[in-house]
Amino acid sequence: MTDIQVKSMEQNGLNLHLGATDKFKTISMMLMINAPLQEETVTARALIPHILQGGTKHYPNRKKLKQKLEDMYGATLTSDVQKKGENQVITFRLDVAAEQFLSDNSTSLFEEALSLLHELLYQPVLEKNAFLSQIVDQEKRALKQRIASIYDDKMRYANVRMTEEMFKNESYRLAPYGREKDLESLTPQTLYEAYETMMEQDRFDLYMIGSFEEDVIKEKVREVFTASRKLSGEMIPTKASEHVKNVNVVHDAQKVKQGKLHLGYRTHSTFRDDDYEAARVGNALFGGFPSSKLFMNVREKESLAYYAASQIESHKGVLMVLSGIEFDKYERAVEIIQEQEQAMKNGDFTDEEVEQAKGMLLNQAFEAMDAPRGIVELSYHEIIANHKKSIQERIENIKKVTKEDVVRAVNKWELDTIYFLKGQGDEA
Known part of the structure; x- marks a missing residue:
């Protein structure tokens, strides 16, 4: 593959x-x-x-x-x-x-x-x-x-x-x-x-x-391509995020039928870091796939959201939680999302779930390798980060991730911003 x-x-x-x-x-x-x-x-x-x-x-x-x-x-x-x-x-x-x-x-x-x-x-x-x-x-x-x-x-x-x-x-x-x-x-x-x-x-x-x-x-x-271009200097990696002092809460109001609740975290783990793959496994467990904590607890068990998921960015070190909720479910939805975050930090997941998450991430990588665009996207990470870490290396690193690695990585996550798009006239 x-x-x-x-x-x-x-x-x-x-x-x-x-x-x-x-x-x-x-x-x-x-x-x-x-x-x-x-x-x-x-x-x-x-x-x-x-x-x-x-x-x-x-x-x-x-x-x-x-x-x-x-x-x-x-x-x-x-x-x-x-x-x-x-x-x-x-x-x-x-x-x-x-x-x-x-x-x-x-x-x-x-x-x-x-x-x-x-x-x-x-x-x-x-x-x-x-x-x-x-x-x-x-x-x-x-x-x-x-x-x-x-x-x-x-x-x-x-x-x-x-x-x-x-x-x-x-x-x-x-x-x-x-x-x-x-x-x-x-x-x-x-x-x-x-x-x-x-x-x-x-x-x-x-x-x-x-x-x-x-x-x-x-x-x-x-x-x-005969024109001799000046070779660009070394790529400057994206500046590391500072630690969060206060959580920023922003509410916007529009004529919408469904509230959009998004939470932004600073992960303090990027492509250049040793725990990058562990953070990706953590995101997979938290909200990256339908078997994740956000999907199962926020959407399925509590019926608080029409959708609930998270996605991670490789170079700025950002994790976004995306959810669609009823306007009056705002407080409970924020509470239960943060409960799932804390459960991740406490290691409230099994070794079997870690293996399942790793398997899904590996499948994603193998699927990407089945298309030219996917190969380029995977390879280009090294250019953006100015850091050599081959596709094969990343795959091997995912295979090696343990539950302890995930707990260490997710304990670096810091909630930075809570954004809520609500209906006009709504008091949430």
């Missing part, structure tokens, strides 16, 4: 990562472009990948670009923007069929795809040394709609609000898709300037996962 070894090297300031495997009949290229989350740049950088897909020098609009992909045996091109720790990561993904599986392999499909990815980055369609205003306006409208859709999804909205409150004075409060209030001030010229800064200063990691000969791929990348 973990036989794919991702080999890393540097070429012209580009960090190249190769995972050769016959497991897939495609070659997946994923370019991760990384910069610190910053108020001044977060919205511009969220727009850039969508603007770049609006057209290139040889394929000046979306229609022509789409036609080119179809001509390449139905290649697919996607992009997204994520937050990883206190980093904003733009991802371009281009998937093409591996040539040995095509009936006509007289053309180098991989080279064509690599050249297209390069053109997308280095030769966007421009007017007067700026992006096309038509494309910019279209993408600003689309981003505004995406941000509005988060407001309509109350669970996501509550998570955004809690993150803003919990990390008020830290860059982690920023959402990777940016802020609506920035959109008006962004012009084709200022966005092009942000793009130029990105191309000059951001860290570029290009992953290749699929069926190929490593030496051939390295040579093709060297031929296509």
Whole structure:
């Protein structure tokens, strides 16, 4: 299951990562472009990948670009923007069929795809040394709609609000898709300037996962990505969280039919720490799976919540409890969630439950390894943390976790923020 070894090297300031495997009949290229989350740049950088897909020098609009992909045996091109720790990561993904599986392999499909990815980055369609205003306006409208859709999804909205409150004075409060209030001030010229800064200063990691000969791929990348970039310095790991002095309680009121109760904890365990895997097992037991304490006690036994779960973040050291409750169940729901937290800290779980949680986490890892995206996501943790810990190492570490390890890890958790989205006029 973990036989794919991702080999890393540097070429012209580009960090190249190769995972050769016959497991897939495609070659997946994923370019991760990384910069610190910053108020001044977060919205511009969220727009850039969508603007770049609006057209290139040889394929000046979306229609022509789409036609080119179809001509390449139905290649697919996607992009997204994520937050990883206190980093904003733009991802371009281009998937093409591996040539040995095509009936006509007289053309180098991989080279064509690599050249297209390069053109997308280095030769966007421009007017007067700026992006096309038509494309910019279209993408600003689309981003505004995406941000509005988060407001309509109350669970996501509550998570955004809690993150803003919990990390008020830290860059982690920023959402990777940016802020609506920035959109008006962004012009084709200022966005092009942000793009130029990105191309000059951001860290570029290009992953290749699929069926190929490593030496051939390295040579093709060297031929296509000829521009010598300044190699980014060492990644600065996300700053460790300070200890919590007072629990922050925030209530918002809107016209909602169901309350959203979210609790935010500082775990003080990140990817770089020895107890990282133990903290993940702890989260699995606490609220990560349907067999967890939150699900069984808050939702099933007490019928206090429509849903109750927790999720852990690898680089900032955050655990979020998410639940949907009736407005008048607020006090009891907070109480029982904290009872489950204390039960975890007291070791109120069995060795068998620990083994079951470990098994579920291992299954998750093995499932991720069955897709190119999953392999890249697992591997990229090392880049974000600037800490070598291979996928195989992490799997072995999970296998070694004991009940005592979990108790030690969860006793570092500190409740930081309680956020409740309630109905208007509700007194809770």
